[in-house]
Amino acid sequence: MNQKLKVIQGKSWYEDGLNFKCTGCGKCCCGAPGYIWVTDEEIEKISEKLKLTRKEFHMKYLVQVGNRFSIKDLKNNNHSCVFLRDNKCSIYEERPKQCRTYPFWPSIMKSEKNWEEESSACEGIRPYHPKVSIEEIKSKLKS
Numbered sequence: 001m002n003q004k005l006k007v008i009q010g011k012s013w014y015e016d017g018l019n020f021k022c023t024g025c026g027k028c029c030c031g032a033p034g035y036i037w038v039t040d041e042e043i044e045k046i047s048e049k050l051k052l053t054r055k056e057f058h059m060k061y062l063v064q065v066g067n068r069f070s071i072k073d074l075k076n077n078n079h080s081c082v083f084l085r086d087n088k089c090s091i092y093e094e095r096p097k098q099c100r101t102y103p104f105w106p107s108i109m110k111s112e113k114n115w116e117e118e119s120s121a122c123e124g125i126r127p128y129h130p131k132v133s134i135e136e137i138k139s140k141l142k143s
């Protein structure tokens with residue numbers, strides 16, 4: 001294989017960046033059952049923000065799944081995350097990594113087709129939105 005071909009093949013399909021801007025519509029925070037994973041460090045930060053002990057926070061807002069923890073969703077309210085209020089995240093500054101990095105998740109970034117399909121769930125993925133650079137995308141993927 002010649003060097004030029006190797007370089008082309010090594011390029012990501014999103015090399016030129018991707019058009020995305022979160023509109024804050026809140027759709028990714030409800031609508032279907034799922035898990036909103038939180039790490040120990042994130043649990044610490046959110047409990048602090050809410051002025052709750054870790055135990056209180058666990059009892060009120062988390063479910064244990066195996067050895068991990070997920071923020072509860074409200075099954076009787078369109079599976080809305082418990083922290084979604086009036087379509088806005090009430091812990092926005094402390095929201096978990098999973099929320100911070102959406103839609104730049106490895107499963108979505110795997111292919112252009114997956115990215116395009118995700119646009120039906122996320123109105124932030126639109127050609128008229130500004131571009132997010134490949135550097136920023138990569139840092140979200142790595143975080």
Ligand code: SF4
Binds near residue numbers: 026027102122123
């Ligand atoms: S669905 Fe997309 S645009 Fe709407 S809040 Fe989530 S990330 Fe932002």
Ligand code: SF4
Binds near residue numbers: 071090
């Ligand atoms: S923590 Fe905030 S951003 Fe994450 S799902 Fe809940 S409401 Fe949405």
